[in-house]
Amino acid sequence: MQKSLKRLKKQSSNMDNYKRTKLLTLAREAIALAFENKKPDLEFYKDVDESKGCFVTLHRKKQLRGCIGYIQAEPLYELVPRAAVAAALYDDRFKPVTKDELELITIEISLLTEPKQITGDSEDFPKNIIIGEDGLIIQSREGSGLLLPQVAAENFWDAHQFLNALCQKAGVSFQAWKEKHTKIFKFQTEIFRE
Template sequence: MQEVVDPMELSLDEGRFLVKIARKAIEHYLRLGEVIKPPRNTPNKLNKYGMSFVTILKYPSNELRGCIGYTQPIEPLVRNVINSAIAASTQDPRFPPMNIGEVNDVIIEVSVLSVPVELRVKGHDLLKEITIGKDGLIVDYGVYKGLLLPEVPVDYCWDEETFLSETCLKAGLKPDCWLSDRVKIYKYYTKTFREVKPQGDIIERNLIDEYKRKCSFLFRD
């Protein structure tokens, strides 16, 4: 079995490398229709198997332009980021494919995922198992599957129950599907790296701090 990258082991420099390679992959594919190869100077850790999502956001509005990724470790992380980046820019069914003229008007965000873990508790006990800003969620019921990244409830100031309900909706199910014993709920964690502006500085997002700061009204008595 291939060793899988733990997101918590990634440094800021490695995160910057992934964001830069995601942008390069998008630009190269939109110009030439070719998938780039991982460069020779790829850090060793990024050649381990891993899962990622690449999110493309319009700048400066932060409006979503595309987001696609993987929840299974099917290839080295660096190659997974390349493939996720190209897919996010050209295959997200919610949006038309990007064109090369857009690349300087978007910012790139890369989230590296841990292996999802099924939550064994049911009903309202699930609320105690979720930490906003740390956990992402997956809902799985037969052919119905939905995933939301940890940054989504932070960006929209959702509480735990809303996060579960929105993940159910993403799966094409009723918002209270998480209360059913037949629905499987998984959680995972990420490290998320993001451009501050197009081709600008790259930071690691501290989602828990963002949530406390941005959504402080949720914590008032």
């Protein structure tokens, strides 16, 4: 089933439509082959060798069906299939996607910029966050977590709510982002989907 490419948000990017389409094709192929315990032949995809972190999000009828990704930058032709299979089969919030269900799934890929630590007084952190553009990462003694930029926009959160939700995702107290030992990073994404 061929799906058309849709680009979300106009954002600056070095990735052309050809490479975006190729990554979406690779993600779908990787999931389909995983049902047969096979992997795609990556030779065809090696021209998409940019190293970035990425997340693959799966939707069925606009409902989240799985989302897994990796912050650490690696060649996308290696990272995208790994994230796609993990989102389809190993996101423990959902039952695994089935072979018959795959044609009903829409694939979305988020490519991450390198995270930058937000520094200064934690009370000023919300002023440094642009809702819908910045994703967040928290690292504390008690846990860590990540939320993509679109999560805050889809939930109509302000920056304080976004930071509190990030803490919840990490399994730490809602105000942990204000603690001295806690580090908050922000990043941007290039998002595209079928």
